[in-house]
Amino acid sequence: MSMQESSGVALWRQVADGIERGIADGRFAAGEKLPGEMEIAETYRVNRHTVRRALAALAERGLVRAERGSGTYVEAQRLAYPLRSRTRFSEIVGAGGHEPRGQLIDAGSDVANREIARELGLKIGAPLIRIEAVRLADRTPICVSTTWLSAERFPDAGSVFADVRSMTKLLGHYGVKDYHRASTRITAAIADATDAARLDLPLGRPVLVVDATDVDMLDHPLVTKRSRFAAERVEFLVENS
Amino acid sequence: MSMQESSGVALWRQVADGIERGIADGRFAAGEKLPGEMEIAETYRVNRHTVRRALAALAERGLVRAERGSGTYVEAQRLAYPLRSRTRFSEIVGAGGHEPRGQLIDAGSDVANREIARELGLKIGAPLIRIEAVRLADRTPICVSTTWLSAERFPDAGSVFADVRSMTKLLGHYGVKDYHRASTRITAAIADATDAARLDLPLGRPVLVVDATDVDMLDHPLVTKRSRFAAERVEFLVENS
DNA sequence: TCAAGTTGTCTATTATCATAGACAACTTGA
DNA sequence: TCAAGTTGTCTATGATAATAGACAACTTGA
Missing domain, CATH: 3.40.1410.10 (Chorismate lyase-like)
Incomplete structure (x- = not known):
């Protein structure tokens, strides 16, 4: 039951882009801890699994690094x-x-x-x-x-x-x-x-x-x-x- | 059976972006006719319906205009x-x-x-x-x-x-x-x-x-x-x- | 007029996206 | 040590994306 107009861009990708933008413009500084998956899910109004997929994509590209039990941390610079x-x-x-x-x-x-x-x-x-x-x-x-x-x-x-x-x-x-x-x-x-x-x-x-x-x-x-x-x-x- | 790595961007959207790029860099000049839906489908290796969705999205934004029986034509400029x-x-x-x-x-x-x-x-x-x-x-x-x-x-x-x-x-x-x-x-x-x-x-x-x-x-x-x-x-x- | 080529619309099927809940594994700080 | 909070993994279900085929409606040029 999503009100989502179809943009051709998957939700997890939109979340990933949002987080990446946060990293790029300094809202999340290098080395810092991102908000928890649940918190991100709430701010974007999506399921936690969707956030996880977004974070996985960012991790694959080396922008963030997840640490089990602790949190997810920022890596990069332009x-x-x-x-x-x-x-x-x-x-x-x-x-x-x-x-x-x-x-x-x-x-x-x-x-x-x-x-x-x-x-x-x-x-x-x-x-x-x-x-x-x-x-x-x-x-x-x-x-x-x-x-x-x-x-x-x-x-x-x-x-x-x-x-x-x-x-x-x-x-x-x-x-x-x-x-x-x-x-x-x-x-x-x-x-x-x-x-x-x-x-x-x-x-x-x-x-x-x-x-x-x-x-x-x-x-x-x-x-x-x-x-x-x-x-x-x-x-x-x-x-x- | 697509070999497609999932990029989070829908196929129709990738096709739409490709066509738009063609328009932007002059491969398809304003007023010109685009290749037929079948031909586009072949070049991108997707189904004709996927091409249709791409063209529909471009038409919605006013970049192209479809004419039944004739073809699809380019509209815009930067x-x-x-x-x-x-x-x-x-x-x-x-x-x-x-x-x-x-x-x-x-x-x-x-x-x-x-x-x-x-x-x-x-x-x-x-x-x-x-x-x-x-x-x-x-x-x-x-x-x-x-x-x-x-x-x-x-x-x-x-x-x-x-x-x-x-x-x-x-x-x-x-x-x-x-x-x-x-x-x-x-x-x-x-x-x-x-x-x-x-x-x-x-x-x-x-x-x-x-x-x-x-x-x-x-x-x-x-x-x-x-x-x-x-x-x-x-x-x-x-x-x- | 007619054949070839175009876009428009319908049905159907399979794969992927997104959600939901539960619980395990692990870290941190009190 | 333990409770709270974190990421990791599993199962399940409905919605959407993409494919496939058939044919209608229309345009163009011979």
């Missing part, structure tokens, strides 16, 4: 990711005290559609190199990126990236000494099966979708990319100073 | 929301050709916790005015915001806001001629029941969570706020120029 003109994955992750890693998923050819052509200042149909990579902090996947470069300006970029595993080093290989972020567009979506697998996320988790274009010191476009970040692992910082 | 130093909801929405509106949900007193105190340059426990409002473009809710101001500097801010329904006008009332954005932090989460109701969203949709602080021309903090945007209705633009 990576601060500043979006500045100078945006380098490796530097940001390194600054957070983690080891940045990159892993090539796929590289290949592509042709420019209208949007990419506009971003890169090319003609529609111009040949492109497409690089798909997942980037990690220590062993935790942070984002998957699809990067496009002009195939004329950066021939064999795919195999070069496979070697150096860093966009900064790849550009350096072609003589680009420095570059910076020209534009960034952000929205959010739900992880599809592919993203979920690559980010090691359960299906249905939110991802931050970021479209960005990097330019050289003369403002000539170099690369444009679409990245998908595991929202639960990062927090973007926009600093207008 | 609002571009630039995050610049000068960020004014009303200007951004107006520039998009929509009419900005604001609606007060609640106003009251609060005391500064550590985070808010830091943002506003106050002491922990300092008296605050808390304003909760929903902001709309035409009749579509875009975001809900919780705004905090120093109660000493802005007495009765709640009732003033109820009158003018605009943060810019409220600040003007206290002699603040101009202000700009000092910092913005962005992440994503899942809408809880309260947000969902206020944003007129189904439960479980992603929201962009934005923490921001505005300062006056001397960089003295004025207000800090946490906003929750319906991700399906906006796209943030970060322009590092």
Whole structure:
């Protein structure tokens, strides 16, 4: 006899999301004890078993840890990711005290559609190199990126990236000494099966979708990319100073 | 006999999210016809009825429109929301050709916790005015915001806001001629029941969570706020120029 | 006009979600 | 030591999700 309008999201999942939000915004600090299962069940007006399922899901993802007879305790934190003109994955992750890693998923050819052509200042149909990579902090996947470069300006970029595993080093290989972020567009979506697998996320988790274009010191476009970040692992910082 | 690991998200909902993503990133352009229900069912490897439920959910939200005997067609678009130093909801929405509106949900007193105190340059426990409002473009809710101001500097801010329904006008009332954005932090989460109701969203949709602080021309903090945007209705633009 | 392809509606069956109650196993503090 | 409070596990039941098949109602283009 639930009054529940069907949202397509299971109750236990809604409870899990609620608790996760509490952890994310500091209502439940790291190391602290969560309220008892009965108490959570009452606040969400669900059965204790439903709460247990929610906690089990969070425990599976390493966000909480249950201790029999004692309580359930909080574990984790988010990576601060500043979006500045100078945006380098490796530097940001390194600054957070983690080891940045990159892993090539796929590289290949592509042709420019209208949007990419506009971003890169090319003609529609111009040949492109497409690089798909997942980037990690220590062993935790942070984002998957699809990067496009002009195939004329950066021939064999795919195999070069496979070697150096860093966009900064790849550009350096072609003589680009420095570059910076020209534009960034952000929205959010739900992880599809592919993203979920690559980010090691359960299906249905939110991802931050970021479209960005990097330019050289003369403002000539170099690369444009679409990245998908595991929202639960990062927090973007926009600093207008 | 599905191999499906249980993600807590119903299959029809996953299909709906997939189609919506296709619409958002342009694979299905506005006005275009979607693939037939059978074809969608095959690509997602689900039953046609499951696809129908997904399409029904999208139709309910106005994203697609089904025409019997003919096909199902795409309807919508996202609002571009630039995050610049000068960020004014009303200007951004107006520039998009929509009419900005604001609606007060609640106003009251609060005391500064550590985070808010830091943002506003106050002491922990300092008296605050808390304003909760929903902001709309035409009749579509875009975001809900919780705004905090120093109660000493802005007495009765709640009732003033109820009158003018605009943060810019409220600040003007206290002699603040101009202000700009000092910092913005962005992440994503899942809408809880309260947000969902206020944003007129189904439960479980992603929201962009934005923490921001505005300062006056001397960089003295004025207000800090946490906003929750319906991700399906906006796209943030970060322009590092 | 007609055939092919589309969405709409009905019945039926199986698997999963959510609730409910009971009790075991364990921790903590008095 | 013991009582109160915690998480862990079992059984059971009704509601909802997902599948499956059949056919009606309608649109489109040949």
